Amino acid sequence: MGYENAIELKNVTKEFKGFKLDNISFDLPKGCILGLVGENGAGKSTTINLIMNSLKKDSGEISVMGVDNASGDFAELKEDIGVVLDEAYFPMVINAEVVNKMMKATYTRWDEEVFFGYIHRFDLPQKKPFKEFSRGMKMKLAIAVALSHDPKLLVLDEATSGLDPIVRDEILEIFYDFTRDPEHSVLISSHILSDLEKLCDYVAFIHKGKLLFCEGKDELLEKYGVIRCSRSQLADIPSGAVKGKRISDYGAECLVERNLVSNSFNIEKASVEDIILYMVKGDK
Amino acid sequence: MRGLVLKDSYVLLKQMKLFGILMLAMAVIPNTFTRGFAIMYASMLPITAIAFDEQAKWDYYANMMPYKKRDMALSKYVIGMVFTLVVCVVEVLAIIVTAAVKNQSSVLMQEELMIVPLVAAAAMILMSVNLPIIMKMGAERGRMVYILLTVFVAVAVVGTVEVDSPLWQMDENLLMIGLVAIAIAALLISMAISVKLYNNKRY
Numbered sequence: 001m002g003y004e005n006a007i008e009l010k011n012v013t014k015e016f017k018g019f020k021l022d023n024i025s026f027d028l029p030k031g032c033i034l035g036l037v038g039e040n041g042a043g044k045s046t047t048i049n050l051i052m053n054s055l056k057k058d059s060g061e062i063s064v065m066g067v068d069n070a071s072g073d074f075a076e077l078k079e080d081i082g083v084v085l086d087e088a089y090f091p092m093v094i095n096a097e098v099v100n101k102m103m104k105a106t107y108t109r110w111d112e113e114v115f116f117g118y119i120h121r122f123d124l125p126q127k128k129p130f131k132e133f134s135r136g137m138k139m140k141l142a143i144a145v146a147l148s149h150d151p152k153l154l155v156l157d158e159a160t161s162g163l164d165p166i167v168r169d170e171i172l173e174i175f176y177d178f179t180r181d182p183e184h185s186v187l188i189s190s191h192i193l194s195d196l197e198k199l200c201d202y203v204a205f206i207h208k209g210k211l212l213f214c215e216g217k218d219e220l221l222e223k224y225g226v227i228r229c230s231r232s233q234l235a236d237i238p239s240g241a242v243k244g245k246r247i248s249d250y251g252a253e254c255l256v257e258r259n260l261v262s263n264s265f266n267i268e269k270a271s272v273e274d275i276i277l278y279m280v281k282g283d284k
Numbered sequence: 285m286r287g288l289v290l291k292d293s294y295v296l297l298k299q300m301k302l303f304g305i306l307m308l309a310m311a312v313i314p315n316t317f318t319r320g321f322a323i324m325y326a327s328m329l330p331i332t333a334i335a336f337d338e339q340a341k342w343d344y345y346a347n348m349m350p351y352k353k354r355d356m357a358l359s360k361y362v363i364g365m366v367f368t369l370v371v372c373v374v375e376v377l378a379i380i381v382t383a384a385v386k387n388q389s390s391v392l393m394q395e396e397l398m399i400v401p402l403v404a405a406a407a408m409i410l411m412s413v414n415l416p417i418i419m420k421m422g423a424e425r426g427r428m429v430y431i432l433l434t435v436f437v438a439v440a441v442v443g444t445v446e447v448d449s450p451l452w453q454m455d456e457n458l459l460m461i462g463l464v465a466i467a468i469a470a471l472l473i474s475m476a477i478s479v480k481l482y483n484n485k486r487y
Contacts, residue, residue, distance in 0.1 A: 054347035078350035089345035091291065091336055093298040102294075106287035106349055155348070 003066030006030050006153050006185035007051060012060030014050055019209060021046050024060070026204045026214035031182040033175070034214075035196035036189035037276060038206035044189040045086070047206065048157045051187070052083065065153060079107055082146030084159035088138040092131035096124055096141060107149035118144035135162045143171060147178070154178060156188040160195055168192075172199050193273040203272055207280060217272065224275050225258045225267035237261060244278030255279070288351060288359035289366070291342075292333040296363070299336065300329075311371050312378040316396070319375050320403045326367040327407035330360040330415060331430075335423035343485075357419065357482040361475055364411045368404055375400050402460055405467040410434070412467070412474035419481045 007028040014021045021043045028034040036044050049055040051062055053069045062069045067077050090099060096119050104110045119126060122140040124133075133141065139162060146154060154175065160168045172195055178184050190196055196203060197217065204214035215223070227237065234245070234252040241260035246253045255278035258267055270278075297304060307325050310318040337343055346356060376397060383393040413433065418426035454462075 052348050054344070075350055075352050078348070081348075083345075083348035085345060085348070087341075089341040091295045091340045091342060093295055094291070098291075098294050102287045102291045104287075105290050106351070 003063075004030060005063075006032075006065055007034075007187060008061070008063045009047075009051070010061040012047075012050060012062060013058045014046060014055065015058055019043070019046075021050070021206075021209045024206070024211045026211060028185055028187055028202065030185055031179060032201040033179055033186040033188065033199055034202040034204060035200035035217075036187065036204050036206065037193065037196060037272075038189075039280070040191075042206045043209045044206055045157055048155060048187070048189060052078075052081075052155065079109065079149065080152040081155055082149065082151035082153070083155045084139070084142045084146045084157065086158035086161065087135075088130075088142035090130045090138075090141070093129050095129050096126045096144075099141065099145060103145060103149065109150040111148055111150065115144055115148035118147060136164065136167055139163055140167070140171075143174070147174070152183055152185070154184075154186045154188075156186065156190075158189060158191065160190060160192060168195065175199060193271075193276060197272040205276055205279070212279060220272065220275060221270065223257060223259075224255055224270045225261075226253060226270045226274055226278075227256055227261070227265050227267055228253050229265070237265065243275075244281070246278075246281075285351075285355040285359055285362070288346070288355060289362050292330075292359065292363045293366075295336050296329055296333055296367075300332065307371060308374055311374045314378070314382050316399060320399070322371050322375070323368055323400070323403045323407050324410070326371040327364050327404075327411045328414070329367045330364040330411065331418050331423055331427060333360060333363055334418055338423055353482045353485075354479045357478040358475060360415060360419075361411070361471065361478075364415075365408070368407055368411075372400050372404050398456060398460065402463060405460075405463040408467040409463075409470045412470035416474055416477040416481060419478050419485075 005027040007026075009027075010025050012021070012024045019041070024043075024047060026034070036047060038044050046055065050057050051064060051069065053062075053074055056070075064074070065077060065080060067073050094102070100112050100115055103115070104112060116126075118140075122137075122144060124137055124140055124144070130138065130141070139159065143159060146156075156175070160171055163171065175186055175188070176199060179186055186199075188196065188199065200217050202214060203217050203220055205212045213220070224243065229237075229252055231247060231252050234247070234254065237254065237256060238260055241256045243255045243257065245255070255270060255275060256265075256267065261267065303325075307322045310325075311322040313319070343356065347353075379393060379396045379400070382388070383390075383396075414426075414430050417429050417433070420426065421429060
């Protein structure tokens, strides 16, 4: 299928009582991983629901793998999309074997060998009912389902939350392997910024319903830096370069745009977490 | 659609094992009331399926899968019709076997057989009224509204139709054709409403 971007959002707006997702635009290029970052209630899940067309947008355009998600062809295109939500919402009484039967009747390219391969790899029981699964086991089952129908795009909404660090690392590795195929792309939303920093090519940051930035991770890390200095030295930094600052009795720390600050300052490397925390919590 | 029906069937059979056995027992007992109840109960199973879906938030997840919203709505009708049909088949077999064992007259057997499609048609009409309400309001609130509505209609019919009304003496064949026709029309209208409701539903 000929498309450049696995996901394209143009000026997408959705308003609820007390919340507005405002004019969001970003692209996820094919073959890449884009991390959607933001606090609880920032609009990450709303964005994912809009992309999957389970919520209707008020305005704007969304296309997934070159197909308008409001068109009739989109339900069929979902065959190519593996989705993992913040929880696995399977009926309580079913077990992995029944999930296999259900999905076999749902996805035309369902591969039970791959599915049971993941069930074995994740050490999941085949006959135990879903209601007896721990949160980690539930998420692993949902991830196994998302990966077993030969998807080209993975949409992951807080898919790694609630998993212990070892399992999280293993699952991040699986997602990373998934994008070794240049046709495969991943959209992942997470609170765990260190996971995203490890995994993503692009980072989109949504804050109170607005997209503050969507940039390549490497460009982002190159663009911003942290300066630790005295309060008096802070006055020497051009105010236009400061994106966020924290002032304490012992000194000052600020996030700056590197190319707007003189080389005489010692600019330290900023992590994605630093960039986001300064932008949200730091004073301008 | 097949995946959805499979899921509902499995969930209902697993959760309602005891009720299922009771339903089949009632279908086999040679009593018109219990047989009628078994058919009515089968036609109400889609409500139970919707309640289990709501409990698991299944619709939210299913919306991410390649299911059409139309199929998500219609699968509940399929479940209702399939379970009702199964109970009807069990009842027909039970009536034939009972008649053979008891050496009943064929007239009596035919009369008993006639009641099965009549009750099934009435059950389908009730299901047609029921499902759009449940889909709009959810299983809990919808069930209450449905019960109130049924009581209201029953009281209204009993209160307005005279005891000696020709309606009660209607020819059985005519009643059957009329009821089946109403059931088919009700199902078609109800399905169209439910699909529309499902399309506008927010998860």
